Amino acid sequence: MSQFTFQPHHHFYGNKDGDCLFGYTKRTDGFSDYPEDSFNMALYIGDDTDNVNRHQDMLASEIDIRPGDWVLPIQTHGGRVKEVTSDDRGTNVRELTGGLNDIDAIYTYDENVLLTMNYADCVPVYIYSRINSFTALVHAGWKGTSKEILKRTLNEYDGHPKDLTVLIGISINASYYEVDDKVIDALDDLYLKDAVVETDSGYQLDLKTVNKNQALDFGVDEDDIHVTPLGTEDTGRFFSYRLEEGKTGRALAFIGRV
Numbered sequence: 001m002s003q004f005t006f007q008p009h010h011h012f013y014g015n016k017d018g019d020c021l022f023g024y025t026k027r028t029d030g031f032s033d034y035p036e037d038s039f040n041m042a043l044y045i046g047d048d049t050d051n052v053n054r055h056q057d058m059l060a061s062e063i064d065i066r067p068g069d070w071v072l073p074i075q076t077h078g079g080r081v082k083e084v085t086s087d088d089r090g091t092n093v094r095e096l097t098g099g100l101n102d103i104d105a106i107y108t109y110d111e112n113v114l115l116t117m118n119y120a121d122c123v124p125v126y127i128y129s130r131i132n133s134f135t136a137l138v139h140a141g142w143k144g145t146s147k148e149i150l151k152r153t154l155n156e157y158d159g160h161p162k163d164l165t166v167l168i169g170i171s172i173n174a175s176y177y178e179v180d181d182k183v184i185d186a187l188d189d190l191y192l193k194d195a196v197v198e199t200d201s202g203y204q205l206d207l208k209t210v211n212k213n214q215a216l217d218f219g220v221d222e223d224d225i226h227v228t229p230l231g232t233e234d235t236g237r238f239f240s241y242r243l244e245e246g247k248t249g250r251a252l253a254f255i256g257r258v
Helices: 047-062 141-148 148-153 180-184 208-217
Strands: 012-017 019-024 036-040 081-083 107-110 114-119 124-130 135-140 164-168 196-197 204-206 225-227 251-257
Touching: 019 047, 019 124, 081 148, 107 114, 114 135, 124 148, 124 208, 135 141, 135 148, 135 208, 135 251, 141 148, 141 180, 141 208, 148 164, 148 208, 148 225, 164 180, 164 208, 180 204, 208 225
Parallel strands: 081 107, 164 225
Antiparallel strands: 012 019, 019 251, 107 135, 114 251, 124 135, 124 164, 196 204
């Protein structure tokens, strides 16, 4: 199943399965000061817009999909899911527009759209159908996960769950993600199987496994759910909001038909 691994490229980790391209950008070899020489992909953290646009152009050249074909919602750790189309291309890409605000999952049936969102520890979940052109991207922090945002997104698919491939991407791993009772209590016990280790001061939470359990419960075949071991705690390669106490850039996760 090597086609589902996140392989290193110059500015991103990702791969391609058939006509579906997915990826997650690195933190290095950029022009931003978040930190120095980083490849920040977020417009909303105070970085110079020109820096972000340069990074967009560099990634676009590498994946051969121009920024004008990207869609970028503004996520707020909520549970809202939104369908996007080719008419939404360019939203919040070169500059923030106020469109697609408070959206933490997007999906499309259009093939000429690159779905994108910003991350720095939260779980990116990539979904695509092997039967039709359905493609989706989910931003699943613990708040969105507690609202079952992945299952809400899967529910938008017009076919059978067994048609779908689910890729659970680069995010902070459990050994670096300790939470308290408030977080654990917000999550359904059904999805916490094999996802929680109690510590002296709280709990290590594996959000990747929680989301895998949601996909399984929805009816996606386990053989079609793929979880990368790569984690944002590797701050030599990725941004980590938690480990860097918020003083860092943001990656861009993306998926689209090419």
